[in-house]
Every structure is written in C-alpha cells, then in structure tokens.
Amino acid sequence: MLYxxxxxxxxxxxxxxxxxxxxxxxVSILGPNGSGKSTLLKIINGLEKLTSGQLKINxxxxxxxxxxxxxxxxxxxxxxxxxxLFNHLTVRQNVEFSPRSSKEKARELIDLxxxxxxxxxxxxxxxxxxxxxxxxxxxIASKPQILLLDEPSTGLDEKSKTIIHRCLKTQKEITTLxxxxxxxxxxxxxxxLLILENGRITQSGSPNEVxxxxxxxxxxxxxxxxxxxxxxxGLIAKTEKGIELILSEPFxxxxxxxxxxxxxxxxxEKPTGSPRNVLQAEILEISHTGQNVRVNLGGGINFMAExxxxxxxxxxxxxxxxxxxxxxxxxxxxxxx
Amino acid sequence: xxxxxxTVVFVALIAILFLLSPLVGLLQRMPWSGxxxxxxxxxxxxxxxxxxxxxxxxxxxxxxxxTPIAWFLARARFSLLKLLRAMVLLPMVLPPVVxxxxxxxxxxxxxxxxxxxNNWFGVTLPFSTxxxxxxxVFVSMPFFVVAVESAFRSINEDFEQVAETLGASPSKIFFRxxxxxxxxxxxxxxxxxxxxxxxxxxATITFAGNLPGExxxxxxxxFLALETNPEAALALSLVMIVTSLAILVPFRDQWLxxx
Numbered sequence: 001m002l003y004x005x006x007x008x009x010x011x012x013x014x015x016x017x018x019x020x021x022x023x024x025x026x027v028s029i030l031g032p033n034g035s036g037k038s039t040l041l042k043i044i045n046g047l048e049k050l051t052s053g054q055l056k057i058n059x060x061x062x063x064x065x066x067x068x069x070x071x072x073x074x075x076x077x078x079x080x081x082x083x084x085l086f087n088h089l090t091v092r093q094n095v096e097f098s099p100r101s102s103k104e105k106a107r108e109l110i111d112l113x114x115x116x117x118x119x120x121x122x123x124x125x126x127x128x129x130x131x132x133x134x135x136x137x138x139x140i141a142s143k144p145q146i147l148l149l150d151e152p153s154t155g156l157d158e159k160s161k162t163i164i165h166r167c168l169k170t171q172k173e174i175t176t177l178x179x180x181x182x183x184x185x186x187x188x189x190x191x192x193l194l195i196l197e198n199g200r201i202t203q204s205g206s207p208n209e210v211x212x213x214x215x216x217x218x219x220x221x222x223x224x225x226x227x228x229x230x231x232x233x234g235l236i237a238k239t240e241k242g243i244e245l246i247l248s249e250p251f252x253x254x255x256x257x258x259x260x261x262x263x264x265x266x267x268x269e270k271p272t273g274s275p276r277n278v279l280q281a282e283i284l285e286i287s288h289t290g291q292n293v294r295v296n297l298g299g300g301i302n303f304m305a306e307x308x309x310x311x312x313x314x315x316x317x318x319x320x321x322x323x324x325x326x327x328x329x330x331x332x333x334x335x336x337x
Numbered sequence: 338x339x340x341x342x343x344t345v346v347f348v349a350l351i352a353i354l355f356l357l358s359p360l361v362g363l364l365q366r367m368p369w370s371g372x373x374x375x376x377x378x379x380x381x382x383x384x385x386x387x388x389x390x391x392x393x394x395x396x397x398x399x400x401x402x403x404t405p406i407a408w409f410l411a412r413a414r415f416s417l418l419k420l421l422r423a424m425v426l427l428p429m430v431l432p433p434v435v436x437x438x439x440x441x442x443x444x445x446x447x448x449x450x451x452x453x454x455n456n457w458f459g460v461t462l463p464f465s466t467x468x469x470x471x472x473x474v475f476v477s478m479p480f481f482v483v484a485v486e487s488a489f490r491s492i493n494e495d496f497e498q499v500a501e502t503l504g505a506s507p508s509k510i511f512f513r514x515x516x517x518x519x520x521x522x523x524x525x526x527x528x529x530x531x532x533x534x535x536x537x538x539x540a541t542i543t544f545a546g547n548l549p550g551e552x553x554x555x556x557x558x559x560f561l562a563l564e565t566n567p568e569a570a571l572a573l574s575l576v577m578i579v580t581s582l583a584i585l586v587p588f589r590d591q592w593l594x595x596x
Contacts, residue, residue, distance in 0.1 A: 098503035
C-alpha cells in the first residue's frame, strides 16, 4: 500500500499530490514532459524529500516533517528512465546486486526476463532492450514493497516491449507505479490511471473512465479526442476565442466539451440544413492511419477530424485548404468544468 | 587519420626535437663500455632500490589518503571549499625546497608535530627513509587528487542513487560502484604521482638530507655524482630513464584521464 499526500517545492517547480495505491495494484502515471512524473517517483524512493505532507508505505511513515527513511531502507525498487546499469559488472551480478536479493530469486528473474544466455556478459555490452530487462529484473530481485518504473518501454523495439509487458503482467503481487507516455501501455498494465500535469493530478480513474470522460485537453489528446473549454449559457457555449458551439442540453457556466474526431464531417461548401455545429477551418496537417485519414484543423479551435479514405479522396483535401467542419450537438460530450 | 595542417606538423616536430635533445645529449656521452661496472656499483644499486622503495611506498600512501581527499573535495558543499582545494593543491606549484623547509618546521625535531612525535613515540622523521617517503607523499599527492577529484565529479550520480535504492550500504556503493567506474582516472593519477615521487629532489634533500642507503634516492645521487664522478651521474640518469619508461609506457592509454 502506498499513500502520498504532500508537496515538494523547488526553485522553478512545485508538485502537490494526494493519492493512494492499494496493495498489489498497478497504477499508471501519464503526463506531458516536465509535469513532474520522474520527480514524483523520486519522492517515493527517497531521492527527493517532501517539503510538507506525508508518505506512507505499508502503514510505515517514510517521509514526514519528523521522519525521513533513507532510500536504502525503503525497499522501493526504482527503474529510472535511462536504466543506469552497472556496466562493469555482469548481467547476473547486476540482478544479484541488492543485499535483499538472493541467488535463487535472481536466477528466477534472469530466466523470466529471457536473459539466461547473457548472464555472464558484461552489462555494458547489452542492447537497449536487454538493458531495460536487466534493470527491471534487478529492481524486482531486491524484493521491493513498491516498484517504480519510469517509462520502461520508451524507445524500445517491439520484441523487447512485448517481453517486458509479458513479464510485468506476471508480477501481479508487486504494488507498482508506472510512468508512461503510452496510453495503450497504461491501459494494458494498470487498473488505474493518474494524469499529472504541471505538478498536479488533474484526473484519476480507470482507463475506461479517462477514455470516456477526459477531464483535460491532455487527457483527451491521450485518447485522441478533441477537447475545448467554453462558457455555456443555455444551449450555446462560447469558447475563449469567441467560437460558438451548439450543445444538446442546456448548461450554465464553464463546460468541458469533448468532440470525437469520427463525429466530424468535412465539406468543401458550407453545408445547410439540420441544427448542427458548422465551423470554417484550415487544414494544418494530414496523416494516414490505414483505413482512415486524420485531418488536423486550425481556425477558432484546433481540432482533429477522422474521415474515411473514400471521403478523403472525394474531397481532394490538401494541406492549406479551407474546409467546413460539421458535427451534431448530440455527438458532443459535455460536462461542467 | 585526418590530414594535419603542415604548420602544426612542423611545430610539433620542433617541439619533439626539443624534448628529445637532452636525452640524446645523455646517451651520446654515456660511457657504454664501463656501464656494467658502474651500474653494479653500490652507490647506484643502493640509490636505485631506495628510489623504488620510496616512490612506491609514497604512491601507496597517496592512494590511501588521496582518494578520500579527492572524494571529499568532489562531493562536499561548503563556502571555504575553494580555499581548501587550493591549499591541498599547493605543493604542486610550491618550489619543492619551500615544501621541504615547511616539512622541517612541522615534522622536524623542533617542529610543532615533530617535537610531539619525538617526545611521545620516539619517532624522528627528518633524515630518515620515512622522511623521504613523507616528502615524496607531500609533493606527489596533489597530482593524484587532481586526476581523481575530476573523475569523482564527472561520474553520474544516478549509478550511486540506483545502488542506494537497491539497499546497498555506502561502503558497498563506494567500493563496488564508484571506485570501479573511475578506475582509469585512479591509474592515471597513480602514474602521475609515482612519476613525481620518483623525480622528487628539492623537498627530499631539504627535509631528509642526502644519506647514501637511507635517503639518497636516484635524483640525489645524480646531483652528488655530477660533482665528483660525471660518468656515474650518466649511468644513474640512464637507470632513471629506463625505470620511468618501464612503468609509464604500459599505462600509455590510461596516462591521461581523457575519455
């Protein structure tokens, strides 16, 4: 069990969070660069000290105004972003490094992470994917109460990624915090997501909740949805830049509006008729995703439309063109801010 | 290899010739026919073995004492650190005679530490082999500290932090992670300080004197022989050159903490 309610104030950055991770649960932390994800992990492993508040691991207070438990006494396994292998030692010596490890535990993990054929090699001679597997095995071998993984699969080839994901799924009895950029990884490895932006948790929920009701523009971008904040008065909501959107039900005050990209239709000429939102926009970028085509649009709102290949070819769209985007009010997901 | 500008090559050649010319001077006057006899003489053998003993003892002490100093200078954070570093490195720029004089006033029979050592333990450092080692440690330690401090400073703290989270004790981290990572710099520092200890003259003659068999190392023997027996001086010089090359050439790659 991990409980953290506290803050860290640094010269140019402050972090203030309050969350819990239940025993044997895996929680993913997603957030843009510089949001404080790695710093958050360092608070938990003791490389950073809380300015105020409290950190508890399995009911033991690790960091508070009065107590501070040194990193080496915390039993927190940490896999930093750049692995940090002890290159002068062999793969096996790396995995056996922790005094809390044992030869049997190390061997078991070396086999599990498919490192058996490398175990007598110097760690410095291993590839990126192998290095990441060694670093994770080394952390798990130290029998941690909490396992911290900082972007474990960023920049790795598919094969290494698959091995790592498969291995992590077998380690269900370890309470894990996983920092990642990849929403798919988060959804496949964890039951709960925390969205961290600018040192604050902006959303907390299951992958499904975050997917269905993104609370911020960042959450929406993760699941590739469009996100706007607007001031609603009845059925009309006005964005900061003065664009008016028609809602399906009345609201008063600031609202978050999610526009699914597939709900947007594009036209060369301004469409007439049915009560729906129609905006003029410029095509900023076009990308192909197999079946569909994603069109990034700029104008009053920056948003992305996903249309079929057929529609794309019929419209003969090109970057820089001006088009009309239309979507029904009923397709919008609206929630008060 | 990249093509070098001709001027650079030219200047480099001149510089190399300059550095080699004294060596040529020595070799050209070397009494090759009587060399075996000279090398086997008591003075030369005594000085040779004493030099090895003094320089290697000094280097071992430098390793044991210089590593903690380098670590401390690299990691400590306080306002007078710059001054402290300058003090530690002072023997590197101080004329060795001044160093020897200072040692005499500290560890000499009347020195503030020497008096105490003498009264309480009956230990007399000046004009003894131990005194020669002390002088050699004093002048050569900074060379080691400079090389190793910069290595401690340049290694990424991540490695030590990961080891810490794995539960390793500070001493395990130091000996199994930090030290192996800076091994090339330690070897380079040892080679530099050993070379300095071997060539040490000024502080030794001031503090330890020039007693054959006790404090008369090779450089001191060369200096003395030059007055009375120039051929012996040449032979002694040859011994120094060969000894230095034999130790330094194998460390060619680690000679300077470059990569």
